[in-house]
Amino acid sequence: SHELTQPPSVSVSPGQTARITCSGDALANQYAYWYQQKPGQAPVLLIYKDGERPSEIPDRFSGSSSGTTVTLTISGVQAEDEADYYCQSGDNSGTFGDVFGGGTKLTVL
Amino acid sequence: QITLKESGPPLVKPTQTLTLTCTFSGFSLSTSGVGVGWIRQPPGKALEWLALIYWTDDKRYSPSLKSRLTITKDTSKNQVVLTMTNMDPVDTATYYCAQTGVVTGDAFDIWGQGTMVIVSS
Numbered sequence: 285s286h287e288l289t290q291p292p293s294v295s296v297s298p299g300q301t302a303r304i305t306c307s308g309d310a311l312a313n314q315y316a317y318w319y320q321q322k323p324g325q326a327p328v329l330l331i332y333k334d335g336e337r338p339s340e341i342p343d344r345f346s347g348s349s350s351g352t353t354v355t356l357t358i359s360g361v362q363a364e365d366e367a368d369y370y371c372q373s374g375d376n377s378g379t380f381g382d383v384f385g386g387g388t389k390l391t392v393l
Numbered sequence: 394q395i396t397l398k399e400s401g402p403p404l405v406k407p408t409q410t411l412t413l414t415c416t417f418s419g420f421s422l423s424t425s426g427v428g429v430g431w432i433r434q435p436p437g438k439a440l441e442w443l444a445l446i447y448w449t450d451d452k453r454y455s456p457s458l459k460s461r462l463t464i465t466k467d468t469s470k471n472q473v474v475l476t477m478t479n480m481d482p483v484d485t486a487t488y489y490c491a492q493t494g495v496v497t498g499d500a501f502d503i504w505g506q507g508t509m510v511i512v513s514s
Contacts, residue, residue, distance in 0.1 A: 315498055315499070317497075317498075317499070317500040317501075319440075319501075321440075326489055326491075326504040326505065326506060326507055327432075327440065327489075327501070327504060328504075329497065329500050329501060329502045332496075332497040332498060332500035332502070333497070333498055333500075336497075338497070338502065370439065370440050372440075372442065372499075372500070372501075374499060379453075380453060380454065380455070380456045380459070381430075381442050381443075381444060381445055381453035381454055381455050381456075382442045382445075382453075382499060383442055383455075384432075384439060384440040384441065384442055385439070386439045387439040387440070
């Protein structure tokens with residue numbers, strides 16, 4: 285079955301750059317999507333189709349793809365960016381639905 | 394403005410069938426490229442993709458839950474219904490519905506607030 289692997293946690297100081305990776309075999313052929321979730325809130329879409337950003341999302345959030353790994357980059361991290369981040373992608377069969385990664389807790393030191 | 398809202402019982406007993414309804418506004422499920430899906434999140438755990446229905450009535454399910462899930466749409470009522478059979482305490486979670494848009498592909502770009510479902514006898 286299709287699986288996506290994320291690091292459980294990433295820590296960064298304010299103003300620095302945070303990079304969160306997501307790995308899975310199907311990512312070589314499938315788009316990835318990224319979400320931010322703060323405690324008690326529904327997730328918010330940050331990135332779609334690997335690197336596209338909804339208009340309301342700050343440009344310090346960006347996404348990239350290389351082979352079977354996609355990366356969410358947060359430049360100039362702010363305290364408000366402390367949250368859980370999830371990747372999502374589909375499988376290559378086109379038969380079944382997508383999966384989410386296990387999530388990464390971003391801590392702003 | 395697009396909104397989605399989940400509704401359903403807050404408490405179900407083991408072995409029962411859960412029926413959740415997503416009522417939305419601001420878009421139509423007859424519009425090309427649009428879909429509505431369900432995602433759940435057990436307390437303190439990760440998101441889990443459950444099911445998605447497209448404007449064409451094409452459906453996708455999580456392979457691990459496919460045998461227990463059914464997703465349907467009522468375009469005239471702007472509703473999507475998810476049923477999950479044989480509920481178990483491990484199914485205790487917040488259940489979200491969300492829209493996939495024309496531009497964003499299969500990304501969930503607008504989410505409901507979620508509804509908490511507890512499975513307990």
